[in-house]
Amino acid sequence: MTEALTAPYVLEYTYRRSMGPVIGRFLEGLRYEILEGVKTADGRVLCPPQEYDETGAPTTGEFVQLRPTGVLKSWTWVAEPRANHPRKTPFAFALVQIDGTDSCITHILDAKSPKELETGMRVRVRWAKEKRGTIQDIECFEPSSPILLGPVHLDFSVMPGVHQTAYLRGFEQGKILGGKCKATGKVYVPPRGASPVDGQPMDEYVEVADRGVLTTFTVVRIPFEGQKLTPPYCFGAIVLDGSDLPFYHLISGVAYDEIRMGMRVKAKWKPREEWETSVENILYFEPTGEPDAPFESYSEHL
Amino acid sequence: MRDIAIVSFAQLPSERRADPRDEAEMLEPIINEALGKVGLTQDDVGFTCSGSSDYLIGRPFSFVAAVDGLKAWPPIRESHVEMDGAFALYEAWVRLLHGDIDVALVMSFGKGSLGSIPDVLNLQNDPYYVQPLGLDSISSAALQARALIDAGKATEKDFADIAVRSRRDAMQNPFAQVKGEFDAKKILKEEPYLASPLRKSFCPPLTDGAACVVLATAEKARAICSRPAFIRGIDHRVEANSLGLRDLTVSTSARLAGERAGVGKAKVDVAELHAPFAHQEIILKEALGLDSSVRINPSGGALAANSIMTAGLTRFGEAASRIMDGSAKRAVAHCTSGACLQQNLVAVLEAE
Numbered sequence: 001m002t003e004a005l006t007a008p009y010v011l012e013y014t015y016r017r018s019m020g021p022v023i024g025r026f027l028e029g030l031r032y033e034i035l036e037g038v039k040t041a042d043g044r045v046l047c048p049p050q051e052y053d054e055t056g057a058p059t060t061g062e063f064v065q066l067r068p069t070g071v072l073k074s075w076t077w078v079a080e081p082r083a084n085h086p087r088k089t090p091f092a093f094a095l096v097q098i099d100g101t102d103s104c105i106t107h108i109l110d111a112k113s114p115k116e117l118e119t120g121m122r123v124r125v126r127w128a129k130e131k132r133g134t135i136q137d138i139e140c141f142e143p144s145s146p147i148l149l150g151p152v153h154l155d156f157s158v159m160p161g162v163h164q165t166a167y168l169r170g171f172e173q174g175k176i177l178g179g180k181c182k183a184t185g186k187v188y189v190p191p192r193g194a195s196p197v198d199g200q201p202m203d204e205y206v207e208v209a210d211r212g213v214l215t216t217f218t219v220v221r222i223p224f225e226g227q228k229l230t231p232p233y234c235f236g237a238i239v240l241d242g243s244d245l246p247f248y249h250l251i252s253g254v255a256y257d258e259i260r261m262g263m264r265v266k267a268k269w270k271p272r273e274e275w276e277t278s279v280e281n282i283l284y285f286e287p288t289g290e291p292d293a294p295f296e297s298y299s300e301h302l
Numbered sequence: 303m304r305d306i307a308i309v310s311f312a313q314l315p316s317e318r319r320a321d322p323r324d325e326a327e328m329l330e331p332i333i334n335e336a337l338g339k340v341g342l343t344q345d346d347v348g349f350t351c352s353g354s355s356d357y358l359i360g361r362p363f364s365f366v367a368a369v370d371g372l373k374a375w376p377p378i379r380e381s382h383v384e385m386d387g388a389f390a391l392y393e394a395w396v397r398l399l400h401g402d403i404d405v406a407l408v409m410s411f412g413k414g415s416l417g418s419i420p421d422v423l424n425l426q427n428d429p430y431y432v433q434p435l436g437l438d439s440i441s442s443a444a445l446q447a448r449a450l451i452d453a454g455k456a457t458e459k460d461f462a463d464i465a466v467r468s469r470r471d472a473m474q475n476p477f478a479q480v481k482g483e484f485d486a487k488k489i490l491k492e493e494p495y496l497a498s499p500l501r502k503s504f505c506p507p508l509t510d511g512a513a514c515v516v517l518a519t520a521e522k523a524r525a526i527c528s529r530p531a532f533i534r535g536i537d538h539r540v541e542a543n544s545l546g547l548r549d550l551t552v553s554t555s556a557r558l559a560g561e562r563a564g565v566g567k568a569k570v571d572v573a574e575l576h577a578p579f580a581h582q583e584i585i586l587k588e589a590l591g592l593d594s595s596v597r598i599n600p601s602g603g604a605l606a607a608n609s610i611m612t613a614g615l616t617r618f619g620e621a622a623s624r625i626m627d628g629s630a631k632r633a634v635a636h637c638t639s640g641a642c643l644q645q646n647l648v649a650v651l652e653a654e
Binding site for chain 1: 430436438542
């Protein structure tokens with residue numbers, strides 16, 4: 001087949017359109033940020049106003065002023081705008097039912113992503129800065145959220161109390177302190193104000209080892225509001241040698257699928273020069289490499 | 303009223319670009335083929351009507367040049383509609399009812415590859431309220447598809463299934479453009495949205511094509527065709543242009559045209575529906591009351607080839623061919639025009 005000859009060719013119609021009393025009034029109103037609909041013979045309101053309704057009946061010429069808000073009735077997300085589209089960046093085409101009307105206006109809707117859009121959502125008019133009496137005097141519609149942000153921010157002091165203070169002071173020296181119950185001889189980490197067994201003060205502190213048995217654990221894989229660590233991470237219950245109740249800290253330095261109950265772990269301390277009055281002086285607990293503790297040895301702590 | 307039948311159909315293979323032929327060169331072979339199939343020549347034709355749109359190639363009065371594809375001297379009775387060729391067929395049917403001629407030739411051509419179809423079709427929108435916004439044909443169809451999903455009448459999976467079935471059927475149609483085995487799950491997983499919720503496979507291909515149909519009155523039809531496809535009913539209806547004045551999830555115009563054409567009077571074997579976008583098949587099936595027993599678009603339909611201004615006439619030609627080749631006794635042919643199924647033309651074709 002012969003190769004086709006082609007050449008660029010542009011078609012333009014430089015029409016001037018007269019607008020008449022219905023469309024003309026509506027578009028002129030937009031120039032002044034006035035949004036109007038027209039009443040039909042059967043009492044409905046159309047926006048944009050039409051000279052005839054869909055049944056072919058002439059509309060009444062009676063105009064109704066409208067609020068610049070409405071409901072999104074349908075939309076399509078244009079991820080890659082075409083040359084003839086009004087925007088160069090992604091946007092939506094939309095059908096919007098203006099409040100107080102019985103029809104929809106076709107226009108564009110501004111949003112950052114289609115995830116923000118849902119049929120039925122409230123939208124409002126965003127007026128163009130420069131107006132020329134055209135449909136583009138409405139720059140676009142935009143989502144109008146009925147949610148009022150109401151953040152609360154209050155400043156407090158926190159005081160750990162006498163026993164927690166002793167406990168936290170211990171970390172300044174690289175020590176983990178427990179409190180000994182006079183009645184049972186059991187050691188609680190951290191120390192408590194009173195023994196849960198007999199209600200007596202627990203004011204005898206003992207230093208426990210920075211190593212022990214991992215009794216149980218969980219691997220956190222989902223994000224949540226207020227989370228400080230990046231998932232995944234492992235949180236474990238450790239019965240430190242010399243204590244009788246589990247203490248909670250991060251487990252790391254080992255693949256998550258190798259963490260197991262009964263594993264012997266030891267504290268991984270921060271460098272000494274970074275120590276503060278905080279349990280965070282211990283970065284995490286990691287395996288010691290010793291044989292696992294038998295289940296019976298820690299089963300009472302589960 | 304005189305009985306009128308489709309007796310012959312010819313089409314060009316649909317392709318992305320029909321270079322290097324011009325309109326007359328596209329029409330000439332299929333006119334001769336369509337007339338030749340029933341042993342007629344241009345001298346036997348009492349009325350010729352074409353359907354096309356100058357906007358497709360940006361050249362005013364391009365249909366006049368296309369008359370060169372006919373033998374137009376001495377001067378012939380000729381007319382043109384700025385519509386799909388199926389609407390030209392309607393005019394030819396009306397002209398045959400006058401009673402003074404017995405053969406009419408209907409043709410159409412569309413060479414959309416010379417311009418940008420989705421942008422050209424914005425010109426059918428309201429010039430005051432919508433055209434300035436650049437609402438292309440894919441985006442307006444997407445507004446309709448979303449409304450259909452939101453109304454609970456369809457899912458994206460339904461759209462994908464229609465696309466897969468159409469392009470599988472198109473493998474049996476040597477004139478179709480997009481054909482093959484596609485996978486609905488893969489389409490839904492891998493194809494990005496052109497205009498959400500429409501993906502490329504839910505939209506028609508861009509196609510150059512041409513089609514030609516010969517109509518004849520009953521006596522003549524029986525003389526030149528062994529199994530003419532008689533037009534038992536034909537009607538077309540139009541709705542408001544503004545999308546905001548219509549319920550896009552239904553097609554009232556297609557329903558009324560279908561009722562007037564008598565679609566529901568007896569069992570339909572096959573329907574060729576002009577649904578350029580997959581979701582529109584769902585709307586049309588409901589409007590025309592076609593149930594799952596009806597074979598829809600065995601040709602592959604407009605999802606397999608959609609030459610603008612020709613795809614509707616091709617539906618008539620394909621439906622008539624199912625009657626003429628004996629595979630169907632009663633068929634529905636449909637053509638749409640305008641954004642979101644604004645206009646609908648429906649015909650019922652039957653064997654005797």
